[in-house]
Amino acid sequence: MSDDELNDASRLRSTNGEGRLGHSGVLFAMCLALILVVASVAALNLALPDLAIDLGANNTALTWIADGYTVALAALVLPIGAVGDRIGRRTVLICGAVVFGLASLAAAFAESTEMLIVWRVVMGIGAAMIMPGTLSTITATFPPAQRSKGVAIWSGFAAAGAIIGMLAAGALLERWGWQSIFIVSAAFGGVAALAAILLAPNTREDTRHRFDLVGAASTTVAVGTLVFAIIEGNERGWTTTPVLICAAVCVLALVVYALKGLRTEHPLLDPKLFGRAGFRAGAIVVFTQFMAVFGFFFVGLQYLQLILDYSPLIAAVALIPVAAVVMPTSSLTPRLVSVVGLKYVMVVGLLLIAGGLVWISRLHADSGYVPFLVGLILAGIGIGLTGSTGTSAIVGSLSRNQQGVASAMNDTTREVGSAVGIAVMGGVFSSQYASHLPDLARLPAQAAEAVRDSAAAGLVAAERIGGPAGAQLGAGVREAFIDGMSAALITVAVVLLIAAIGCAIKAPRHPTSADDAETLDGDPPVQAS
Template sequence: MTTTGNITEPSTPAPSSEPLPRTNPWVAMIAIALGVLIVSLDGTITAVANPILAHDLGASLSGLQWITNIYLLAMAATLVLAGKLGDRFGRRTVFLVGIVGFGAASAAIACAPSVTIVITGRLGQGLFGALIITNALALLRALFPAETLPKALSLFASLIGASSAAGPLLGGLLIEHTSWRWAFMINVPIALVSLVVGLLVLPKRQQVDSTPFDLAGSVLLAASLLPITYGLIQAPEVGWTNLVVLTLLAAGVVAGGAFVLAEKRAVDPLIPLRLFADRSISLGAGLTIISFFSLVGSLFFVLLFLQQINGDSPMTAGLHILPLSVANVVASSSSGWIIDRYGPRPPLIGGMLFSAVGFALFTGVDPHGSYLSLALPFTVLGLGVGLVMTSSVQAVLGNAAVDDAGPAAGMHQTSLQIGGILGTAVLGAVMAFAVADSFTTAMTDNDVPDAVVGDMSGEAVRAVAQGVTPLSSEMAPQTVTALHTATETAFMHGMHTTMWVGAGVSLLGAVLSIGIKRGRVVEGASSVH
């Protein structure tokens, strides 16, 4: 064995290794990139569709959160297991099965008659998306030689960040000119192209791998994430002291503890706990959570603000996200040389500081402002997310031994999904609390009659948290106007509060980034599956 920097690199190929394929890796990248594209797009494309779904299918705030969270939860619970499936049946096979399944689930959502079917389809997208993402990264490691692997990883991270940020823009264009259903149906032709190219150029496996599945770990990981996420979503509606919420959160924590114990005893654990002994890997995963927390959490509420408070069309709302997408691509693509010279620590610290400033700038946003008033915070936030997304990949993979690269990659991708879950769940809870705290005062300040104020229920407050004014046909015109103003005031207070929370979390991330080591990705022998 030889050691380079922080990387332990095998001097000879592992027993299951196969020679690098003769396929041009950049041609194969087409199939991989298209697969990653549809998965990343659908992580955020629903943000711009949320107000339309609420109107068309009668979705509540909790329902809208589940449409986003069930997708992220399904991926988070199965990403590492997806890597095990790739070990057993071949990366190419499992990747292509994911492509087919994701396309089918997208078609089902596009034809859905109810919110329940949409949520079910999103569950399928998440499960099949896990097969795509984990095995896409493994295929990249097998296809690209050491000298070009960092570029491929940088492109991979850039694609995830850029497509996640571009989701609302594409969704807005499709929704405005067609229907919200086409925001999902668009995945089908992309999946078909990825499937055809993948069948032609991705390398076939040559050997059988009998690596056992850690089914106990997979079940316990899902059993931990599901109740915690559900509890976080329900808490704003029923209260944080509600017995059901407390029970769900406690059950998730207990299952998480059982997962750790199971991994210690497993012959071939889902996530080798030795990975967490390296502070750069642990911190890299944590910083990934914080970064995606900021991206998904901010998009969820800012897009509600644009459409419900500003009255923007879906396409106009999507265009507001364009500066974030462009900045994300610029930061992701340019961070490679910084990492090469100085390691991932400087861009991680800088990225977290940019994110914190971006969040703080959002607190100065007012209703019906100019395009530039939102372009600046979106640009700054995009720079921050782009730097962190690329650097966190390098921090995790660059400090993992080659033998642990697969689980490390799965852990990194799982961190992305957990961050998205927390972004909508935690900031959703903050939003609901802040709106409930300010709505009554806003109604009183705007001379809403006491009788109307007294009739406002918890359901009305939840509507305000979506930017919807709770009206009834019996209200006088002046009362309607006053309620609109009160809703706008309460919603903006809630949104600004969530942005301050995001800024604080990002500052914490900047401090944590100081602990990252220099580690770089160094490629030894690659296993082609």
């Protein structure tokens, strides 16, 4: 029996010996924790109108209530993933679930926007402790023959988790206030921690070397300032002083990371990894996929609520087909990769997402839900293909000892892609919406400003005006919304097309595995306790 087979058998015996449910139990526990993190990114979007009323939050405050979580998660997930590699991935995950749950419970009782933003940031710190351990525990404990399937299922839940979060939030908001979302999240955090304790082994890196503090600090600063600049640039303008300062700090931090990483024997994330075709292709695919997904949620939810007049719950239900398509597609993707190759599955997936966005971009104000559903299904199939292949390409480029960093890199790419997607789609949508509005000269100045600010305010103004004039304004706002949505979707579809072309040229024909990377790097086997 080979060393790899002995290590895998040892891990399996350890799992069964502690009364766990084997690999199925590990997968269940890790996907449960994953849903907790991903759902919290999207769920609060449905509660923003209630928060604006209850806490008197303005647009800037609402942005940071939603994105304070994302900034903390994106900035810290990479160094915390490396910490999990050293002291135990399950240990860090459980601590993160406790931090997340307590912060979520505190957020439910926040009485000001400032306090809610603070607790959302603390929730993001907890999420950064949870997220890397979910994927790295799967890749470190599953034997090679089952690892790709485990990653595929994880990827499916990573994509579907946002829909699950919005669906749960919509159901809660139908009966209770926004506080119920945080209370349920806190309880779910406790369940996720308990599942990890009972069902998952505590994997960690076997070797010991000095922790790369400079790499941890520089990547945290680089990612944090990048996401901050994207959010603030979209909100206040790309040439404002805070945005320019953050951009400069981000560039400086990246330079420090690259120079120090090339000279360090054991860097946090080796800059040379970006020279590996699989790692680079995986990062691009994951980035563009989540750029498209969360950018689409930004305009797609508004389309369902403002144009089709759906309630928050019905709007969330209307997105269920994405999750219904993503899950089986993700499960089938490893088989497709083995038949046609990694490169072609990546390319087809990106093209399907782009095709779904282009299809939806051609809708009109009176198109209804069925044509929208066709675009959802196309995009959902593409998401299932790209999520699994992109993640597998990233984690396969690092050894099993480094799966915490591999998982964290995958998560960082996701979060930055999400922030970029919302910023790009939001910026294009806002500019095109405003430029396609009808003449507002006859409206009172305050009403005209409200119409320019958002389609929701425009439709409220049209309803208040009433009569033929109100109906005409409402029709004009809807048409301007459709024009803005179409332009935003086409913009991201072009980015996906460019990424697909790049993958067709540069992506590897066959995937590498963590065992291949282990052989190349000369790392010893992972340890499970």
